[in-house]
Amino acid sequence: MSTVDLTINGKAVSVDVEDRTLLVHVLRENFNLTGTHVGCDTSQCGACVVHVDGRAVKSCTMLAGQAAGCDVITIEGIANGDELHPMQAAFRDNHGLQCGYCTPGMIMSSIDIVNRYSGKLDEATVRHELEGNICRCTGYHNIVKSVLDAAGRMKVSQAAE
Amino acid sequence: MGVEGIGASVKRKEDRRFITGKGRYVDDIKLVGLTHAHFIRSPHAHARVKGIDSSEAMKMPGVVAVLTGQQIVDDKVGNLICGWAITSKDGSPMKMGAWPAMAPETVRFVGQAVAVVIAETKNQAKDAAEAVVVDYEELEAVPDIRAAIKQGAPQLHPEAPGNVVYDWHIGDEAAVKGAFAKAANVVEMDLTNNRLAPNPMEPRSAIADYDTAEEHYTLYTTSQNPHVARLVLSAFYNIAPEHKLRVIAPDVGGGFGSKIYIYPEEMVALWASRKTGRPVKWTSDRTEAFLTDHHGRDHISKAEMAFDKDNMILGLRVKTHANFGAYMSLFSSAVPTYLYATLLSGQYMIPAIYAEVMGVYTNTTPVDAYRGAGRPEASYLLERMMETAARQLKVDPTELRRKNFITTFPYQTPVIMAYDIGDFGASLDAAMKAIDYAGFAGRKAKAKSEGKLLGIGVSCYIEACGIAPSKAVGSLGAGVGLWESAEVRVNPVGTIEILTGSHSHGQGHETTFAQLISERLGVPISQVQIIHGDTDKVQFGMGTYGSRSLAVGGAAIIKAMEKVEAKAKKIAAHALEASEGDIVIENGEFKVAGTDKSIALPMVALAAYTAHNLPDGMEPGLKETAFYDPTNFTFPAGTYICELEVDAGTGKTSFVNFVAADDFGRLINPMIVEGQVHGGLAQGIGQALLEHAVYDTNGQPVTASFMDYAMPRADDLPSFQLSHTTTLCPGNPLGVKGCGEAGAIGASAAVINAITDAIDNNKLEMPATPNRVWHAIHGKAQ
Numbered sequence: 039m040s041t042v043d044l045t046i047n048g049k050a051v052s053v054d055v056e057d058r059t060l061l062v063h064v065l066r067e068n069f070n071l072t073g074t075h076v077g078c079d080t081s082q083c084g085a086c087v088v089h090v091d092g093r094a095v096k097s098c099t100m101l102a103g104q105a106a107g108c109d110v111i112t113i114e115g116i117a118n119g120d121e122l123h124p125m126q127a128a129f130r131d132n133h134g135l136q137c138g139y140c141t142p143g144m145i146m147s148s149i150d151i152v153n154r155y156s157g158k159l160d161e162a163t164v165r166h167e168l169e170g171n172i173c174r175c176t177g178y179h180n181i182v183k184s185v186l187d188a189a190g191r192m193k194v195s196q197a198a199e
Numbered sequence: 200m201g202v203e204g205i206g207a208s209v210k211r212k213e214d215r216r217f218i219t220g221k222g223r224y225v226d227d228i229k230l231v232g233l234t235h236a237h238f239i240r241s242p243h244a245h246a247r248v249k250g251i252d253s254s255e256a257m258k259m260p261g262v263v264a265v266l267t268g269q270q271i272v273d274d275k276v277g278n279l280i281c282g283w284a285i286t287s288k289d290g291s292p293m294k295m296g297a298w299p300a301m302a303p304e305t306v307r308f309v310g311q312a313v314a315v316v317i318a319e320t321k322n323q324a325k326d327a328a329e330a331v332v333v334d335y336e337e338l339e340a341v342p343d344i345r346a347a348i349k350q351g352a353p354q355l356h357p358e359a360p361g362n363v364v365y366d367w368h369i370g371d372e373a374a375v376k377g378a379f380a381k382a383a384n385v386v387e388m389d390l391t392n393n394r395l396a397p398n399p400m401e402p403r404s405a406i407a408d409y410d411t412a413e414e415h416y417t418l419y420t421t422s423q424n425p426h427v428a429r430l431v432l433s434a435f436y437n438i439a440p441e442h443k444l445r446v447i448a449p450d451v452g453g454g455f456g457s458k459i460y461i462y463p464e465e466m467v468a469l470w471a472s473r474k475t476g477r478p479v480k481w482t483s484d485r486t487e488a489f490l491t492d493h494h495g496r497d498h499i500s501k502a503e504m505a506f507d508k509d510n511m512i513l514g515l516r517v518k519t520h521a522n523f524g525a526y527m528s529l530f531s532s533a534v535p536t537y538l539y540a541t542l543l544s545g546q547y548m549i550p551a552i553y554a555e556v557m558g559v560y561t562n563t564t565p566v567d568a569y570r571g572a573g574r575p576e577a578s579y580l581l582e583r584m585m586e587t588a589a590r591q592l593k594v595d596p597t598e599l600r601r602k603n604f605i606t607t608f609p610y611q612t613p614v615i616m617a618y619d620i621g622d623f624g625a626s627l628d629a630a631m632k633a634i635d636y637a638g639f640a641g642r643k644a645k646a647k648s649e650g651k652l653l654g655i656g657v658s659c660y661i662e663a664c665g666i667a668p669s670k671a672v673g674s675l676g677a678g679v680g681l682w683e684s685a686e687v688r689v690n691p692v693g694t695i696e697i698l699t700g701s702h703s704h705g706q707g708h709e710t711t712f713a714q715l716i717s718e719r720l721g722v723p724i725s726q727v728q729i730i731h732g733d734t735d736k737v738q739f740g741m742g743t744y745g746s747r748s749l750a751v752g753g754a755a756i757i758k759a760m761e762k763v764e765a766k767a768k769k770i771a772a773h774a775l776e777a778s779e780g781d782i783v784i785e786n787g788e789f790k791v792a793g794t795d796k797s798i799a800l801p802m803v804a805l806a807a808y809t810a811h812n813l814p815d816g817m818e819p820g821l822k823e824t825a826f827y828d829p830t831n832f833t834f835p836a837g838t839y840i841c842e843l844e845v846d847a848g849t850g851k852t853s854f855v856n857f858v859a860a861d862d863f864g865r866l867i868n869p870m871i872v873e874g875q876v877h878g879g880l881a882q883g884i885g886q887a888l889l890e891h892a893v894y895d896t897n898g899q900p901v902t903a904s905f906m907d908y909a910m911p912r913a914d915d916l917p918s919f920q921l922s923h924t925t926t927l928c929p930g931n932p933l934g935v936k937g938c939g940e941a942g943a944i945g946a947s948a949a950v951i952n953a954i955t956d957a958i959d960n961n962k963l964e965m966p967a968t969p970n971r972v973w974h975a976i977h978g979k980a981q
């Protein structure tokens with residue numbers, strides 16, 4: 039058992055965990071942040087993606103202890119109150135989800151993609167960058183559209199800031 | 200059409216909770232006192248369980264119980280069943296091997312559970328499972344069809360000599376023989392339809408909660424049909440009386456067929472909850488999903504098609520062997536028979552068809568319905584035959600198809616199905632135009648001059664959806680009727696609740712069904728709540744699969760709504776002192792036709808519940824129920840064409856274009872329909888290029904994780920170009936046909952036809968991996 043101090047969605051927290059505990063389980067079990075999903079045991083599917091210190095990370099691949107001192111943002115932490123994050127809004131507007139299971143991970147990965155390619159995204163790049171996330175429902179067609187749409191929206195909202 | 204009514208691409212109501220991480224999936228649920236189950240699964244494909252020693256495990260921290268297969272048998276929990284009886288050619292019933300929820304004696308596939316550990320935490324259950332010692336005596340295994348039916352092969356079940364489940368047939372053998380005798384040309388092919396793992400992204404999960412005081416069970420489960428789960432669990436598995444069992448399927452993260460059936464883990468969780476007096480949760484990991492979620496497809500077929508001198512089809516003969524895995528799953532027996540062979544006429548006038556299907560047991564995971572279930576196998580076989588025939592007969596593949604299309608409806612095929620309506624030429628035209636079929640020869644010549652291999656592939660599919668007319672399926676051996684129920688409740692303030700027996704796991708019912716109400720009653724969809732997936736709330740239903748939700752479930756909603764409207768009109772007429780026949784409903788108002796007198800729906804609803812001023816003799820309240828049983832299947836159809844390039848150096852394919860022209864009848868929400876098609880196409884293309892559940896010769900699964908089983912990713916797929924042509928289904932009040940499976944049914948043949956065109960070699964099996972394609976190009980058998 040170790041005590042891990044970290045920040046989750048802007049709130050400083052402390053948690054006692056077995057050393058083998060993965061970040062995803064701390065989020066889901068200790069903090070009830072069940073939007074972060076588990077879809078595989080091999081870090082292939084991306085259903086568990088969260089942001090750690092601003093970068094997309096598969097939370098099933100990180101021990102909770104490795105997140106000590108980090109700033110973790112989950113799907114529950116990206117909207118501004120009732121106002122959706124532009125990526126969330128774009129997924130809804132472009133029907134970028136069906137069962138919704140892969141969706142939190144897709145959104146968290148996609149925000150990171152847009153951040154990294156600010157302004158220079160095209161379809162081929164989005165498809166390539168989404169290689170770590172699997173969706174079984176949408177055929178990706180509308181996810182790709184959503185990400186490209188959000189890229190525009192995020193640029194506008196960043197410019198406005 | 201209202202802004203939110205039929206035909207509007209309304210944004211989905213359910214999305215907000217999914218995009219904010221507030222979805223309610225089974226594994227998200229926590230109960231007080233929850234324990235966790237971890238199954239101990241066989242590492243052998245075929246073995247005898249000689250003993251299980253759990254004494255060390257019982258001493259480990261947090262362990263509540265270790266329960267074994269023998270205990271579940273001793274407690275008289277029933278064996279798993281198959282719900283569709285198939286009779287062999289010789290009149291004998293299909294051969295069912297007994298399938299206990301956990302194996303007491305013999306295991307027949309890798310991953311079959313022999314015991315379960317229940318502990319305070321998941322990790323404690325896993326740790327303790329390591330300490331349970333199972334003594335296995337390994338037996339020889341037969342993982343594939345050909346090996347299983349060989350003389351002297353190891354036998355899986357004493358009930359099934361030769362490992363044969365059934366040897367079934369359909370059609371007129373003599374007529375087909377006659378057709379071949381007068382044929383000018385015969386086309387022959389051997390085809391394999393590869394085994395797939397359905398892989399919904401949400402792994403299966405179950406929480407069972409036994410209430411000792413009430414002797415009542417609650418089961419939260421990832422199911423596509425909670426009512427059928429309750430029915431089967433109580434009627435056949437002896438778990439709980441039906442009125443003492445509540446089954447809840449909350450948000451479910453995709454199913455694609457794999458969550459239709461009842462699985463051993465759900466049975467064990469319920470039984471273990473009663474035994475331990477604690478709620479029990481089990482959630483599959485991905486490898487368990489590969490081992491235990493029922494697989495799809497896995498056919499080997501020999502097909503022959505006879506043509507006359509004018510290239511008209513005279514007859515079709517098919518012999519298929521279907522791999523069922525180790526046990527017969529709930530719907531499995533129907534898949535390669537009534538869901539497959541009955542679609543072998545495709546879009547074509549084929550005067551005579553004869554199909555034989557032998558179902559075979561092997562030491563592999565059970566096989567059951569997966570997206571399309573039987574129809575993809577039929578469509579793939581037929582559309583590869585048509586393409587190969589066109590090449591052999593040296594005619595354009597679209598012309599050969601068009602020439603043989605059925606053009607008058609209704610049309611009775613020789614294999615049971617009676618197509619109600621269709622316009623196959625219209626879809627073919629639309630797809631050819633979208634891909635510029637006429638310009639392909641030029642593009643191909645240019646590519647060739649640059650040393651590139653370009654190919655085009657056509658696939659014209661038809662499917663039978665809206666499963667299914669109860670009488671028809673009953674006469675074919677189904678153990679259930681497949682109607683659907685709905686209840687429309689207008690609340691006193693005029694908001695509306697729809698209770699439906701169908702189940703949404705990504706299809707957007709909360710939006711589409713609300714649109715039906717919005718269209719008729721003029722209320723915004725925000726005022727309509729769709730309730731599904733809970734047997735305590737919805738009286739009964741048959742769930743979602745076979746694209747039945749709208750054609751059957753939606754029709755039930757319409758029927759219930761008609762009753763509500765009739766009563767509401769009476770109330771409105773009474774209030775407005777008009778005659779009932781003069782009342783029309785417009786934008787949520789009940790109007791007296793030709794006047795400005797009207798009363799809004801909420802006032803009618805309030806009147807129904809205050810009951811101060813109702814027509815004499817009228818019961819208060821405004822809610823109605825309807826059960827809708829269709830009279831026929833629906834028949835979505837369409838044409839998919841894909842153009843792709845094959846890299847001769849590596850065998851890798853890349854898409855140039857993929858067009859889909861579908862006829863789904865009326866579209867309620869085109870945005871959702873297109874999303875469904877995209878997903879289906881991805882699964883069909885996945886089968887064609889990437890996916891394959893592989894076993895080694897000892898029955899060890901080689902593809903039991905996403906590291907080994909190639910799931911389509913964004914980069915593997917193109918963006919799709921969709922269009923719709925429309926013939927309205929005459930069989931249901933909405934004119935809808937169903938769209939959920941089309942993509943998976945039609946896509947595989949289009950892709951393989953395009954690759955075989957590009958490489959000029961008709962012999963290629965799915966998945967067309969670069970390795971296989973390279974060998975096909977360079978002439979070495981693979």
Ligand code: FES
Binds near residue numbers: 076
């Ligand atoms: S659960 Fe983390 S990648 Fe699949």
Ligand code: FES
Binds near residue numbers: 140452
């Ligand atoms: S929406 Fe279901 S897996 Fe992506």
